[in-house]
Amino acid sequence: MAILSFIVILAYILSPSSLATELDSIHVSQSLSDGMTLVSQGGKFELGFFSPGNSHKRYLGIWYKKIPVHTVVWVANRANPINDFSGTLTVKSTGNLSLTENGTETTFWSTISRKQAKNPVLELLDSGNLVLRNEGESNPKAYLWQSFDYPSDTYLPSMKLGRDLQNGFDWCVTSWKSRNDPSPVGFSLGLVLNDYPEFSIMNGTKNLYRAGPWNGLYLSGYPDLSYTYIFETTYVKNKDEISYSSNTKIDSILARAVINQTSQSITQYIWDDNLQNWKSFGSKPVDVCDKYDLCGAFSYCSVTEPQHVCQCFKGFSPKSPEAWNSNNSSQGCIRDKPLSCNNVTSTDGFVKYTGLKVPDTQHTKLHENINLDECRNMCLKNCSCMAYANSDIRGGGSGCVMWFGNLIDIKMFQSGGQDLYIRMPALESGLQHRNKKKVIITSIIGAICATVLLCVYVIYRVQRNNIEWSKAELFEGYVNDTDLPMFDLLMVTTATDNFSLNNKIGQGGFGTVYKGKLADGQEIAVKRLSHSSGQGMTEFLTEVKLIAKLQHRNLVKLLGCCTGGQEKLLVYEYMVNGSLDNFIFDRMKSKLLEWPQRFLIIFGVARGLLYLHHDSRLRIIHRDLKLSNVLLDDKLNPKISDFGIARAFGVDQTHGNTNRVIGTYGYMAPEYAINGLFSVKSDVFSFGVILMEIISGNRNRALCHANETLNLVGYAWMLWKEDRPLELIDPNIKESCVIPEVLRCIHVSLLCVQQHPEDRPTMASVLVMLGSKMDLVEPKEPGFFSCRLPTEVSSHSDQHNIITLNDELTITSLDGR
Ligand SMILES: *[C@@H]1O[C@H](CO)[C@@H](O)[C@H](O)[C@H]1NC(C)=O
Ligand SMILES: *[C@@H]1O[C@H](CO)[C@@H](O)[C@H](O)[C@H]1NC(C)=O
Ligand SMILES: *[C@@H]1O[C@H](CO)[C@@H](O)[C@H](O)[C@H]1NC(C)=O
Ligand SMILES: *[C@@H]1O[C@H](CO)[C@@H](O)[C@H](O)[C@H]1NC(C)=O
Ligand SMILES: *[C@@H]1O[C@H](CO)[C@@H](O)[C@H](O)[C@H]1NC(C)=O
Ligand SMILES: *[C@@H]1O[C@H](CO)[C@@H](O)[C@H](O)[C@H]1NC(C)=O
Ligand SMILES: *[C@@H]1O[C@H](CO)[C@@H](O)[C@H](O)[C@H]1NC(C)=O
Ligand SMILES: *[C@@H]1O[C@H](CO)[C@@H](O)[C@H](O)[C@H]1NC(C)=O
Numbered sequence: 001m002a003i004l005s006f007i008v009i010l011a012y013i014l015s016p017s018s019l020a021t022e023l024d025s026i027h028v029s030q031s032l033s034d035g036m037t038l039v040s041q042g043g044k045f046e047l048g049f050f051s052p053g054n055s056h057k058r059y060l061g062i063w064y065k066k067i068p069v070h071t072v073v074w075v076a077n078r079a080n081p082i083n084d085f086s087g088t089l090t091v092k093s094t095g096n097l098s099l100t101e102n103g104t105e106t107t108f109w110s111t112i113s114r115k116q117a118k119n120p121v122l123e124l125l126d127s128g129n130l131v132l133r134n135e136g137e138s139n140p141k142a143y144l145w146q147s148f149d150y151p152s153d154t155y156l157p158s159m160k161l162g163r164d165l166q167n168g169f170d171w172c173v174t175s176w177k178s179r180n181d182p183s184p185v186g187f188s189l190g191l192v193l194n195d196y197p198e199f200s201i202m203n204g205t206k207n208l209y210r211a212g213p214w215n216g217l218y219l220s221g222y223p224d225l226s227y228t229y230i231f232e233t234t235y236v237k238n239k240d241e242i243s244y245s246s247n248t249k250i251d252s253i254l255a256r257a258v259i260n261q262t263s264q265s266i267t268q269y270i271w272d273d274n275l276q277n278w279k280s281f282g283s284k285p286v287d288v289c290d291k292y293d294l295c296g297a298f299s300y301c302s303v304t305e306p307q308h309v310c311q312c313f314k315g316f317s318p319k320s321p322e323a324w325n326s327n328n329s330s331q332g333c334i335r336d337k338p339l340s341c342n343n344v345t346s347t348d349g350f351v352k353y354t355g356l357k358v359p360d361t362q363h364t365k366l367h368e369n370i371n372l373d374e375c376r377n378m379c380l381k382n383c384s385c386m387a388y389a390n391s392d393i394r395g396g397g398s399g400c401v402m403w404f405g406n407l408i409d410i411k412m413f414q415s416g417g418q419d420l421y422i423r424m425p426a427l428e429s430g431l432q433h434r435n436k437k438k439v440i441i442t443s444i445i446g447a448i449c450a451t452v453l454l455c456v457y458v459i460y461r462v463q464r465n466n467i468e469w470s471k472a473e474l475f476e477g478y479v480n481d482t483d484l485p486m487f488d489l490l491m492v493t494t495a496t497d498n499f500s501l502n503n504k505i506g507q508g509g510f511g512t513v514y515k516g517k518l519a520d521g522q523e524i525a526v527k528r529l530s531h532s533s534g535q536g537m538t539e540f541l542t543e544v545k546l547i548a549k550l551q552h553r554n555l556v557k558l559l560g561c562c563t564g565g566q567e568k569l570l571v572y573e574y575m576v577n578g579s580l581d582n583f584i585f586d587r588m589k590s591k592l593l594e595w596p597q598r599f600l601i602i603f604g605v606a607r608g609l610l611y612l613h614h615d616s617r618l619r620i621i622h623r624d625l626k627l628s629n630v631l632l633d634d635k636l637n638p639k640i641s642d643f644g645i646a647r648a649f650g651v652d653q654t655h656g657n658t659n660r661v662i663g664t665y666g667y668m669a670p671e672y673a674i675n676g677l678f679s680v681k682s683d684v685f686s687f688g689v690i691l692m693e694i695i696s697g698n699r700n701r702a703l704c705h706a707n708e709t710l711n712l713v714g715y716a717w718m719l720w721k722e723d724r725p726l727e728l729i730d731p732n733i734k735e736s737c738v739i740p741e742v743l744r745c746i747h748v749s750l751l752c753v754q755q756h757p758e759d760r761p762t763m764a765s766v767l768v769m770l771g772s773k774m775d776l777v778e779p780k781e782p783g784f785f786s787c788r789l790p791t792e793v794s795s796h797s798d799q800h801n802i803i804t805l806n807d808e809l810t811i812t813s814l815d816g817r
Pocket of ligand 7: 340
């Protein structure tokens with residue numbers, strides 16, 4: 001008995017929360033001491049005392065109750081830790097909360113309410129909001145106090161960011177000092193109250209990354225609308241407040257965004273129930289061009305010009321050509337010809353630019369009720385007005401915003417973005433603006449598909465450069481070297497029987513794959529890269545070492561590599577069940593893969609791809625995702641193969657633009673096949689095609705042989721428009737399939753193959769959409785749904801090396817150097 005009580009006491013000392021008492025509300029007569037917790041009604045969140053990281057200090061905070069990863073979302077006494085377990089939270093009858101040391105007058109944290117308190121009660125809501133309200137009063141406007149008004153480093157769905165104009169305080173998130181110290185120092189994300197208000201990540205009062213003003217659809221700096229698949233955003237601007245708020249479209253999703261000083265970013269996370277961990281859903285800043293005022297005045301930043309991301313607008317030249325040429329653009333650009341303003345015969349005009357993040361709004365004037373023409377005239381009349389734009393871009397645009405003085409911090413996007421009209425002297429503005437680097441070619445493809453005339457607008461990039469940087473490298477630095485096993489050439493040659501044809505198991509754009517058996521009986525797959533790689537042995541090994549670090553259960557494991565003479569070999573684990581196309585497109589084997597198995601495979605491929613896009617420290621864009629690159633292990637788990645090969649091969653990686661198009665026609669996104677523009681969204685397109693093939697059991701291009709004008713994408717789109725999508729389903733899975741699941745997959749696949757990359761969801765959204773019951777938006781017209789090879793591709797293809805394999809057309813320009 002004595003021993004038992006000793007253990008109980010010991011347990012109490014070691015872990016005060018192990019004997020926790022859980023409350024559901026705290027009234028005036030009650031208090032919450034260390035060891036007790038307050039739990040929200042649905043059990044989602046918990047308020048209590050904790051010690052962060054390896055600190056022993058105690059803080060009052062809120063965390064998720066139901067997940068195994070302790071994740072704190074709010075802290076009360078951020079800068080005033082309690083040194084022992086004596087903290088006690090009490091509710092005062094005056095409507096104040098106060099955190100004190102039991103038995104003393106020392107106060108670590110307290111709140112003040114402006115409202116009249118009457119039997120106040122403290123409650124934690126399932127949104128994570130801690131509210132103090134009068135008993136019986138549930139109107140949020142009447143809350144005496146709420147934690148959502150004082151965020152820590154975490155933004156939770158339905159919180160506000162912005163300014164409470166009525167009570168005069170900011171809703172902003174501020175980073176913790178470190179993992180062990182939640183003090184609010186360093187980075188914050190909040191509203192900058194300019195005439196045209198905008199959001200920014202600040203270091204103290206210094207602007208680091210400007211997210212930009214709300215333009216009716218999105219924050220100007222982040223034109224990607226794919227988050228709207230999962231989040232619903234509200235922007236409020238009235239006399240009481242200016243606020244931005246986003247909420248998940250389904251309650252069951254756990255989502256949060258955290259600002260972190262160490263990683264210098266704000267990252268969105270979604271809880272992955274299967275992996276039982278948080279998954280990154282995207283992070284800001286996105287690239288080097290997000291860095292505030294990188295390029296100085298009257299110039300824009302574009303990552304498609306990696307040698308010099310800053311470019312002067314037309315009619316402007318570097319202020320200091322010397323500094324500019326040594327890659328210091330901070331002094332910006334100046335006009336070649338002065339404006340003629342102040343001259344009675346002023347002939348100034350404006351040049352229109354498209355696809356931009358609007359300039360810093362510090363010196364702006366907003367007129368919400370006038371149109372673009374009036375805006376132009378108003379700007380023309382004031383000599384210091386340098387530019388104007390619509391303040392709201394919805395429905396063709398409305399409202400007017402004018403910029404005075406220098407225009408700074410402008411980014412040019414590869415897709416999406418807004419219009420801006422920049423003031424120029426007469427001659428310059430008379431010319432129609434044409435971006436030096438881009439010529440717009442409109443080409444009409446002479447194929448009439450299901451009575452729709454398919455038009456493809458092509459931005460053909462004249463000048464192409466290799467992109468060397470990546471976000472991971474910029475913000476995190478390279479990963480450390482670890483040992484990559486080097487296989488002995490003789491050993492590998494022996495294992496594959498001197499690369500005998502009998503052992504050949506595959507062929508791709510980069511080389512041939514052989515099966516092998518090591519002396520110890522281990523089976524391996526050896527990829528023998530063709531000799532035309534653009535890079536030397538050292539660079540090759542560096543890249544392969546990086547790729548070897550990518551490990552995920554849905555990626556084929558790279559065991560090592562082997563070089564010698566001209567040979568460059570990659571050694572992988574061997575996958576017993578071969579590639580997915582051998583199952584899906586095989587009359588007999590496809591019967592073995594029933595719907596539940598296919599659904600799991602779809603999830604696996606999506607996870608592997610998400611890891612490549614978001615989770616790994618190197619962002620990898622696969623660029624040749626297709627069914628034959630999805631391998632199955634002995635338990636039919638899917639594993640993506642050939643990832644990072646482009647990189648090991650010395651082809652520019654990350655995202656951008658390349659003159660070495662590598663991919664397989666039928667899986668390639670239009671912007672990649674035609675313009676060489678690749679991004680995570682071109683992989684999403686390929687994933688959409690894979691999804692359709694898994695569901696239908698048909699190759700994308702197979703329909704074309706039957707004299708059809710539509711490929712599988714086009715066929716699926718037609719069925720969708722005609723409201724008979726179920727006809728797409730492979731007869732082999734008709735019986736095993738779960739209709740709502742298949743329908744959802746078809747819907748998601750159509751969203752993935754949409755023509756414009758900015759409309760396509762990210763892989764993170766894809767996973768959430770596949771795994772939930774949320775409403776999905778209607779897909780827009782897909783890209784490449786005709787059987788005819790668009791003329792641009794065929795004309796390009798003359799310069800590319802085209803290999804026809806298993807009925808697929810593989811385009812690679814590698815040998816064409
Ligand atoms: C506070 O301290 C008093 C004695 O000082 C003790 O009786 C009481 O239990 C303590 N309350 C809590 C909640 O720890
Ligand atoms: C308690 O709140 C009232 C107003 O509700 C305020 O005037 C007072 O200063 C607060 N007291 C403390 C100790 O914070
Ligand atoms: C910030 O990010 C770093 C990694 O980039 C991580 O180690 C650290 O724990 C994060 N800090 C907080 C307070 O979450
Ligand atoms: C943030 O500001 C602090 C203090 O002014 C400075 O030491 C630090 O280098 C700044 N960090 C960044 C990333 O600008
Ligand atoms: C030029 O500066 C930009 C921004 O600081 C940087 O990303 C880029 O790598 C630099 N280029 C060279 C060639 O140093
Ligand atoms: C660029 O030049 C400015 C002065 O014009 C200087 O203050 C700044 O430190 C330079 N930046 C770099 C990265 O060299
Ligand atoms: C006004 O502009 C006209 C034509 O652009 C020019 O000839 C004239 O010299 C200018 N006058 C002044 C005072 O700048
Ligand atoms: C031009 O606009 C600025 C900013 O609104 C204002 O300060 C200035 O007085 C205006 N100038 C004229 C001549 O109207």
